[in-house]
Amino acid sequence: MKEGKLQTADKGTQTLNRRILEIFRERKGEVISGEELSTMLGISRTAVWKHVEGLRKLGYTVSAVPAKGYRMVASPERLVADEIAAGLSTERIGTRIVCLDETDSTNNVAFRLAEEGTVEGTVVIADAQSRGKGRLGRSWASPKGVNLYCSVVLRPAVPPVAASQLTFLSVVAVARAIELTTPLKAWIKWPNDILIDGRKIAGLLNEMSAETEKVNFVVLGIGVNINMRREQFPPDLRHPASSLYLENGEELDRNRFICTLLRELDELYAIYLRLGYGPVREEWLSRSQLHGRKARIDAQNGSVIGIINGIDDMGALLLDMDGREERILSGDVTLL
Numbered sequence: 010m011k012e013g014k015l016q017t018a019d020k021g022t023q024t025l026n027r028r029i030l031e032i033f034r035e036r037k038g039e040v041i042s043g044e045e046l047s048t049m050l051g052i053s054r055t056a057v058w059k060h061v062e063g064l065r066k067l068g069y070t071v072s073a074v075p076a077k078g079y080r081m082v083a084s085p086e087r088l089v090a091d092e093i094a095a096g097l098s099t100e101r102i103g104t105r106i107v108c109l110d111e112t113d114s115t116n117n118v119a120f121r122l123a124e125e126g127t128v129e130g131t132v133v134i135a136d137a138q139s140r141g142k143g144r145l146g147r148s149w150a151s152p153k154g155v156n157l158y159c160s161v162v163l164r165p166a167v168p169p170v171a172a173s174q175l176t177f178l179s180v181v182a183v184a185r186a187i188e189l190t191t192p193l194k195a196w197i198k199w200p201n202d203i204l205i206d207g208r209k210i211a212g213l214l215n216e217m218s219a220e221t222e223k224v225n226f227v228v229l230g231i232g233v234n235i236n237m238r239r240e241q242f243p244p245d246l247r248h249p250a251s252s253l254y255l256e257n258g259e260e261l262d263r264n265r266f267i268c269t270l271l272r273e274l275d276e277l278y279a280i281y282l283r284l285g286y287g288p289v290r291e292e293w294l295s296r297s298q299l300h301g302r303k304a305r306i307d308a309q310n311g312s313v314i315g316i317i318n319g320i321d322d323m324g325a326l327l328l329d330m331d332g333r334e335e336r337i338l339s340g341d342v343t344l345l
Contacts, residue, residue, distance in 0.1 A: 042078035096268035104130035119160035308340035
C-alpha cells in the first residue's frame, strides 16, 4: 500500500515540536525570545532555531522579530500530528497520532497498526483517502484538504457481542464536537450517521478483531464533511449530504475540530469503561429523532415497516410491527 508522507506524534515522549506549539498556544500572539524558549525547553538557542525552521516547513507561519524573538502568526491548513497532540489533554485517546497526506483508508492503516501491537488510543488521520469506506461495502467520498478522515484503535475488555456499543459512543462524540465548534445542532440517525437539517454530515464505520470470548481490538472509523464544497460531492449519493461549511457558511479549522472530537471521545470512553453502555445509550437516544416514528428499514434481505421503539443494549433497532417487536441489526432507515 502506497501512502503519503507520514507524521507521528507520541504523547509519551512529548516531542519538542509539540512543546513549542504548546508554549505558543499558551502565550497567543506574544513574542517569545529564543533565550526564554531555550531555557524552557532545555536546549540550545541554535536547537530552538532548528525546531522553529522545522515548524515552518510543516506550514506554520512563525515571524522572527529582530532582537526580541519569535511569534506564531498562523497554523497550517493541513492536519499536523504535533498540532493535534499539543491541543489534547486526554487520558487514552491520542496516545499516539499518525497523520498521512493520503492513504487508501485510515481504517486499513489503523487495523494493520493494531495487529502489530500499537497502543490503545492510537489515532490515524489522513488528508485524503483513495478508497474511503462506508457502511455495507459502500465508498466514502474523501477529497483532499477539506474533511476529516480518521480511525481510532481501542482495546476494551468486553465480549465481542458488546463491541457494537462503541459505534454509538463514537457517533455521540462526533455530535458533541460539531456542537462545540459550530452553532449547528447535530442529530443522530441509526445506526451511525450524523444529520443537520436532514442532510448527512458524518458517518462511522467500526471494524473488529476478536476471538470467541475476547475482543483483540476495535477500530473506530470516523468521516466528517467539514469544509467540503457542493461540487466535491459525487453525483450518485443515496441520501442528501452536506458539510459543516455549507450548513454554517464558515470554514472550520480542522485541527481544532479533531482536537475537540478526540477530547469528547476520550471522555465518553472513560464513562463507558467505568459505567457501561447505559449513559452513552441515553445520550444517543436524546440526540435521535427516531423514537415513535414510522419508518421503513431497507436491508440486504428486503424491507420492513414499523414504529421505532429505540435501541436495545447491543445497539439493535427495536421496531414495533403490528404489536410484534423485531430487532434490526443493520439497514438504512427512511422515515415515513
